[in-house]
Amino acid sequence: MELIEQRLLEVLAGVAPRSSSVPFYSTVTGGVVDTVGLDAGYWFANLRRRVRFEEATRVLLGAGMRVFLECSAHPVLTVGIEETAADVGVEVAAVGSLRRGEGGWRRWLVSVGEAFVRGVGVDWSSALPVRPRGEVLLPTYPFQRRRYWINATGGVADLGLAGLGSAGHPLWGAAVTMAESGEVLFTGRLSLDAHPWLADHAVSGRVLLPGAGFVELVLHAGDHVGCGRVEELTLHAPLFLPEQGAVQVQLLLGVADDAGRRPVSVHARSEHADPDLPWTRHAAGILSAEVIDPGFDLTVWPPLGAxxxxxxxxxxxxxxxxxxxxxxxxxxxxxxxxxxxxxxxxxxxxxxxxxxxxxxxxxxxxxxxxxxxxxxxxxxxxxxxxxxxxxxxxxxxxxxxxxxxxxxxxxxxxxxxxxxxxxxxxxxxxxx
Known part of the structure; x- marks a missing residue:
């Protein structure tokens, strides 16, 4: 066990100690002593005098110490250290070295890893052999992935408090009718976090909202005002979606003319864009209240002669x-x-x-x-x-x-x- 603890100290310190002498804070004498002083007199005093462990811990915390390593066959002091640190109001890393029934090399590496992930600088070269680094080529084909995460619903706060109404659609957040003009504004926020399925539509290496997505956005808005037919819709610019963050989207339904037709436009910009910068128009068209008779069915399937x-x-x-x-x-x-x-x-x-x-x-x-x-x-x-x-x-x-x-x-x-x-x-x- 002495050899393992010495190696642990070497890794944490980054250098091998020049001797087996390692300074530490004594909970008996209340000061820093050296391992060469751990003679019979020290251990006699250690058994006879009051152990001032909490006091010693507070002194170390006051001196700025934030990492505590307990070199023992099983950690028994780490909990007390953490409780004292919590009482003082500071965060510390308190880790053990070995554990009961786990005294081998694997346990030692786990302990070093625990210290490392809690912010302790570790010189891994003392424990891991140096291997030549090689390049690994990535596959030339697109990654075939499948998500198993539970998707966020992208819920919003009570829109009524902001004077808005729910748009009732997964891609739209809110809708509001303008007081004087009668125009209707839909607003939303598109991101790969809230709508991860959009990441499955990329062209030439960039994720973008499909044209079918614009059609769905406009169809829902039209249905909201009784215009169920998209008479025409032209896409002016692709709407690229960033890997991180989101884009804000607005759809404006104009006032209906005498025939019940409404102009529609879709604009977007990055949610982090300067408020003074203009929005980009991505689509524009005309919605109509005209009812279309389907006039078809595909019940015979596949068709004869197909x-x-x-x-x-x-x-x-x-x-x-x-x-x-x-x-x-x-x-x-x-x-x-x-x-x-x-x-x-x-x-x-x-x-x-x-x-x-x-x-x-x-x-x-x-x-x-x-x-x-x-x-x-x-x-x-x-x-x-x-x-x-x-x-x-x-x-x-x-x-x-x-x-x-x-x-x-x-x-x-x-x-x-x-x-x-x-x-x-x-x-x-x-x-x-």
Whole structure:
């Protein structure tokens, strides 16, 4: 045990002592003594006189000592030291060296580690051999990860105290109607901490809110004022999400005209931005109160004459084009073609089912439907990522879907019409 304790002192001190003499504070004499003075007379006095342990501890604390190491076969003094320090009002690190039944090298290293994590400088070279450092190459493919943390709900304080009303949506925090103009303002805060599933949507190495996310934000705002149809929506700039921190988002619904149409715009900026800096406009469009008749169903599935299209390797191919989809956005399950028309099945992973019920249509599910556009067609080798930037005649007929049947019809160069149905074929949404 003496050898182990000596090595412990060496590591903590960073140098080997020149002799076995180690100074310490005596609780009997009330002063600093040297181990060479630990003779029979010392131990006789130690047994006969009153032990002034608490007094000695207070003297050391008063001298600025904050690290206490008990070299013994089992720690019995650390608790008393911590209690005295708490009474004085200071924080200390009090650790033992060995423990009953744990007197080997492993226990010694654990004790050193306990001291190290509590702020004690440790010269690990005295205990660990020096090994050459090598470089380790990271994988060239995106990390396939799955979260098991319980997601925060991003709850807010009582909005009524601030004169606001709840927006009733996971991406919106509050809504307020302007007193004179009749405009309606929605506000929210987007971050990867509050909405970790957004981290699964990255393009060229940067996380951004998908176009389907803007559609969902606008659809909910329109439904709030009785405008259930997105007549048009154009994306002006991508909304990148930082790895740390958040962005503030505002959506402004203008006053309705005689036909019940309202202008809508979406702006955002970093939550740490200078208040005097302008907001960035990311999207703008028109909402309408016109009711759209679905006019379709997808109950016959797959359609007659449909030819299966392999989806194996789809997401590997998308990585090569610059898309980086995590598990929540890897929703394409199967696909077929009938001439130029594409049919697909898309679904959310089970861990997203609960949150899907809070959306009109979960952005990851709508994004998966877009991923099937052009599936089965050759992709030019030099093609970069395509992002949807213009939407028209979007209407929602059912909410909270976790899986969809999708029909995709070409609507011209780089344009498509989407019909979305639930797994029984009943209409969920249409993108005209």
């Amino acid at each position: 030819v299966p299209v392999s989806t194996a390797g789809l997401y590997d191919d998308l990585v090569a084009q610059g898309y980086e989809y995590g598990p929540v956005f890897q929703g394409v399950q199967a696909a077929w073609r009938v001439g130029e028309v594409v049919y697909a099945e898309v679904a959310l992973p089970q861990e997203a089912f609960v949150e899907a019920g809070r959306f009109g249509v979960h952005p990851a599910l709508l994004d998966a439907a877009l991923q099937a556009v052009g599936i089965g067609e050759p992709v030019p080798a030099d093609r970069g990522p395509y992002l949807p930037f213009a939407w028209a005649d979007v209407a929602l007929f059912a909410t909270g879907a976790t899986a969809l049947r999708v029909k995709i019809t070409s609507a011209g160069p780089e344009a498509a019409t989407l019909h979305l149905a639930d797994p029984e074929g009943s209409p969920v949404a249409v993108v005209g």
